[in-house]
Amino acid sequence: MKNAPAFRWIVAGAVIAAMLAGAVSFRADAQSEYMRGDRMPYDAFDRLPSTDLEIAGGTIHVAFAPGDIALPKEKVLDWIRMSAKAVSTYYGRFPVSLLRLLLVPVDGARIRGGTTWGYRGAAIRIPLGRDSTEEVLRRDWVMVHEMVHTALPDLDQRYGWLSEGLAVYIEPIARVQAGDLAARAVWQDIMRDVPKGLPESGDQGLDNTDTWGRRYWGGAMFCLLADIEIRKRTNNRLGLQDAMRGVLAAGGLPRAFPTVSLGVSAQRSGGGRGGSTSSSTGTAFDSSLGADWAPDFSIYDMKSVDDVLDAAPDDYGDAVEHYVWAWIDEAEGTIRSRMFASDLGIPEDEATGAGAVRISEYLSRDLVIIQGLGSELRTTWSADGWVRVAGRVVDDGVRRLD
Numbered sequence: 001m002k003n004a005p006a007f008r009w010i011v012a013g014a015v016i017a018a019m020l021a022g023a024v025s026f027r028a029d030a031q032s033e034y035m036r037g038d039r040m041p042y043d044a045f046d047r048l049p050s051t052d053l054e055i056a057g058g059t060i061h062v063a064f065a066p067g068d069i070a071l072p073k074e075k076v077l078d079w080i081r082m083s084a085k086a087v088s089t090y091y092g093r094f095p096v097s098l099l100r101l102l103l104v105p106v107d108g109a110r111i112r113g114g115t116t117w118g119y120r121g122a123a124i125r126i127p128l129g130r131d132s133t134e135e136v137l138r139r140d141w142v143m144v145h146e147m148v149h150t151a152l153p154d155l156d157q158r159y160g161w162l163s164e165g166l167a168v169y170i171e172p173i174a175r176v177q178a179g180d181l182a183a184r185a186v187w188q189d190i191m192r193d194v195p196k197g198l199p200e201s202g203d204q205g206l207d208n209t210d211t212w213g214r215r216y217w218g219g220a221m222f223c224l225l226a227d228i229e230i231r232k233r234t235n236n237r238l239g240l241q242d243a244m245r246g247v248l249a250a251g252g253l254p255r256a257f258p259t260v261s262l263g264v265s266a267q268r269s270g271g272g273r274g275g276s277t278s279s280s281t282g283t284a285f286d287s288s289l290g291a292d293w294a295p296d297f298s299i300y301d302m303k304s305v306d307d308v309l310d311a312a313p314d315d316y317g318d319a320v321e322h323y324v325w326a327w328i329d330e331a332e333g334t335i336r337s338r339m340f341a342s343d344l345g346i347p348e349d350e351a352t353g354a355g356a357v358r359i360s361e362y363l364s365r366d367l368v369i370i371q372g373l374g375s376e377l378r379t380t381w382s383a384d385g386w387v388r389v390a391g392r393v394v395d396d397g398v399r400r401l402d
Helices: 004-035 042-046 073-091 134-139 142-149 157-177 183-197 212-233 240-249 305-310 353-363
Strands: 050-055 058-064 098-106 115-117 123-129 273-279 282-290 297-301 321-329 334-341 346-349 367-371 375-381 386-392
Touching (some): 042 058, 073 142, 157 183, 334 353
Antiparallel strands (some): 273 282, 367 375, 375 386
């Protein structure tokens, strides 16, 4: 049969094509699992290989989604360290005590954007071009831009221009201050790009004109003018950087922390000294409580954060409050905790002020407490029996206790 060789080549070509299609499909499926939808796949951190980076008072938990990348892993981690250093230089410290960072290999040789969330703790997802080079990472602005987002509380959607504008404006300045970028190049870029944020015909102001130019460059223009005005009014002693450090010091914390609740157990703790303040970005609280005023808890020292996360509220069902905890970083005083109070009709409390008091007294030290869906409490312990509690927490609703 004269056409047999040709036939065999056709069959072989079809088989190879099918295999390649299957490989491409497999890679696409693996990639899409971590890129699907508009929510962060937080559960991915429980099963993916990861590395922890300690950065200026914070920890970055870096996870790599399946897929090959051309650069050695250490080069990628150097890029993350460089970006985190720039943000820490601008703010005086890393904005959050714990950041989850998910890198997803994708086709190409560039950084294809990024997204930041905060509804279960500060988290960033970055699509990383698998063929990216060291030069691509060195010149990248996306990582710093996304990390800047973690320093500002969540804002209503109509104020997205402030969130994006700050990230656009601060990112290059932070990189200049860290020695990663030339100041001259930054101002040339600002002069070139800021006009993209100017209002056009029919503009209804930054709050009500959600176009790309107004959201990003209109917001950056606002930040530039605010920086100039602050410097004019203070004879150049202060600038926008000082204001943003103040926001962070007052409890800026990750995005998606709209309101505050001290937790039902804290409401039973009696009196205290201190108070709370409200703003358009939520309520920040700051109170001092006597440790002996807080209710008693059954405190459980868990071996690891995973043990805390695996704890089942149904296993803690008797008529006391149960507080489970483990160290995230003992040297820094950061813990992960959960509180169960089924006797109060609360399977799990989002953030327990009285629990923060008790665990600080129990450990006799200042603490940073990560609890619930992403709440963060900070305590200052005093040997005379007082514990100061401050922070910002996720709103888990209002309940009345009879």
